[in-house]
């Protein structure tokens with residue numbers, strides 16, 4: 001079984017990927033999406049979103065592109081391959097209005113021929129040994145057309161397909177429709193990786209049973225429970241697992257925050273820490289008072305003082 005860390009724009013950056021790699025259980029990661037429009041993106045954009053191009057970590061990191069122009073996407077994918085990308089993923093799942101309005105993400109699920117053309121152009125542009133993959137939802141306005149869309153991508157030459165088991169209008173509302181992911185897996189002869197609404201090892205087991213898939217991609221569940229992937233693998237191997245207590249998570253969270261201070265403009269200090277704490281509170285009630293204390297703070301010094309107060313019980 002393979003576990004992929006889901007791409008999450010604004011949350012899962014290279015600092016977090018490195019940390020999850022150290023915690024263990026995750027086998028692959030995908031970057032936040034890089035939006036490709038008409039103009040040619042400079043290389044520093046790729047290095048910023050995927051520093052692993054020059055500083056690889058233990059797990060392979062695929063770079064995700066979002067756009068609608070086959071030739072332009074192909075050109076950017078080729079450039080990424082030249083810069084050392086070990087895989088290219090194509091985003092057909094983003095539900096954001098601004099992205100969909102400019103013909104990107106999930107809205108392309110209404111155009112299966114275009115999906116095929118994008119996959120095919122990117123596949124042709126990138127050397128064969130570099131996998132080209134795609135990530136899609138079950139539809140745009142409704143859960144429909146997903147078999148046709150998946151087949152269009154497969155016939156374009158993708159190596160595997162990530163399926164978030166919801167339509168764009170489903171947003172992030174539970175449930176995720178794992179059986180529909182299974183319908184896609186049955187219709188394709190490439191691996192389909194199931195994604196959506198897996199928060200516990202038992203959720204993963206149920207998803208695999210319902211979909212018939214062997215691999216999963218985990219997003220918010222991993223953010224809420226950083227060692228979820230280890231627990232999933234333990235259950236898969238019939239081994240007992242004891243989740244990390246909050247006292248072990250907290251220093252990792254802080255270490256992550258410090259690494260973000262080196263990566264982003266000081267005016268964004270704490271943004272990514274706050275994002276992660278929002279998810280951690282779902283599983284660790286201890287995270288809540290810390291989040292509440294820092295949520296309006298803006299400077300690294302304020303955050304540092306709050307952290308020390310929190311450690312000593314306020």
Ligand SMILES: Cc1cc2nc3c(=O)[nH]c(=O)nc-3n(C[C@H](O)[C@H](O)[C@H](O)COP(=O)(O)O)c2cc1C
Nearest residue numbers: 006007008009032033135164196197198218219220
């Ligand atoms: C804040 C946030 C940012 C996301 N950014 C991306 C992205 O950049 N690319 C992408 O393909 N999916 C993105 N997603 C979707 C996730 O990868 C995943 O498909 C979704 O969260 C469902 O999985 P989960 O229930 O395990 O979280 C994002 C989701 C969230 C909540």
